[in-house]
Amino acid sequence: MIYITGDCHADFRRFNTQNFPEQKEMTKDDCVIICGDFGGVWYDKGDSVYSREENWWLDWLESKLFTTLFVDGNHSNFDRLYSDEFEYSGWAGGKVQKIRNNVLHLLRGEVYEIEGLKFFTFGGASSHDIAGGIVDRYSPTYREDLKKADSTGLPYRINHLSWWEQELPSEEEMQHGLDTLKKYNYDVDFVVTHSPTASIIALLGEGLYEQDRLTKYLEGIKRKLKFKKWFSGHMHVNRQIFDNYLLLYEQIIRVH
Ligand SMILES: [Fe+2]
Numbered sequence: 647m648i649y650i651t652g653d654c655h656a657d658f659r660r661f662n663t664q665n666f667p668e669q670k671e672m673t674k675d676d677c678v679i680i681c682g683d684f685g686g687v688w689y690d691k692g693d694s695v696y697s698r699e700e701n702w703w704l705d706w707l708e709s710k711l712f713t714t715l716f717v718d719g720n721h722s723n724f725d726r727l728y729s730d731e732f733e734y735s736g737w738a739g740g741k742v743q744k745i746r747n748n749v750l751h752l753l754r755g756e757v758y759e760i761e762g763l764k765f766f767t768f769g770g771a772s773s774h775d776i777a778g779g780i781v782d783r784y785s786p787t788y789r790e791d792l793k794k795a796d797s798t799g800l801p802y803r804i805n806h807l808s809w810w811e812q813e814l815p816s817e818e819e820m821q822h823g824l825d826t827l828k829k830y831n832y833d834v835d836f837v838v839t840h841s842p843t844a845s846i847i848a849l850l851g852e853g854l855y856e857q858d859r860l861t862k863y864l865e866g867i868k869r870k871l872k873f874k875k876w877f878s879g880h881m882h883v884n885r886q887i888f889d890n891y892l893l894l895y896e897q898i899i900r901v902h
Pocket residue numbers: 653655683719721880882
């Protein structure tokens with residue numbers, strides 16, 4: 647069984663047995679995929695208070711009967727995801743990062759074959775809640791910058807604390823995705839991304855979400871790729887756009 651859902655932001659209550667009773671029939675061979683903004687790797691590693699809470703939830707997910715899979719989002723601590731804190735390993739024909747034995751980060755530009763179905767995955771997205779700017783945590787003027795940002799009354803984020811530039815992919819990651827798809831002759835079953843593609847943003851996101859190199863990159867792939875369904879998170883809505891495109895938030899739906 648394969649289920650899929652949208653952004654969690656570290657609130658995993660949707661996976662308790664009451665909300666998701668289907669799990670009673672599942673095993674570790676079955677999985678739930680999260681379309682980014684997983685939220686389980688968010689706080690500073692050295693933050694003992696929050697780390698305890700985060701580790702508790704990761705252990706809770708690990709104790710579940712199913713395997714948890716996620717692509718990264720924009721609300722992901724990339725200082726940690728891009729450090730050597732988590733071990734890399736091969737899984738279902740692709741490369742993953744092991745947050746726990748059965749809580750796996752699906753990487754950008756990989757294809758995984760799960761239950762005979764090919765999933766192309768690509769995390770990341772632009773943060774849109776930054777109208778008040780991005781304050782650099784390590785700047786000598788941090789305190790003043792913070793006060794200034796506070797005084798705008800607009801949402802702002804702090805570099806290395808609540809915002810990371812790796813929310814958008816590097817050239818290498820984008821090229822890796824294209825190379826992988828070429829190997830699969832641009833033919834997969836499902837696509838899982840955090841960011842929607844450019845045409846979806848144009849259709850629904852005007853004013854709040856903007857185009858960037860990732861939305862354009864994904865649109866280029868969408869036009870060329872043969873796929874059955876594309877799942878994205880990020881926009882915090884549950885909506886089917888076309889026959890083959892779904893935006894997911896709290897809903898958990900069965901893929902296979
Ligand atoms: Fe989100």
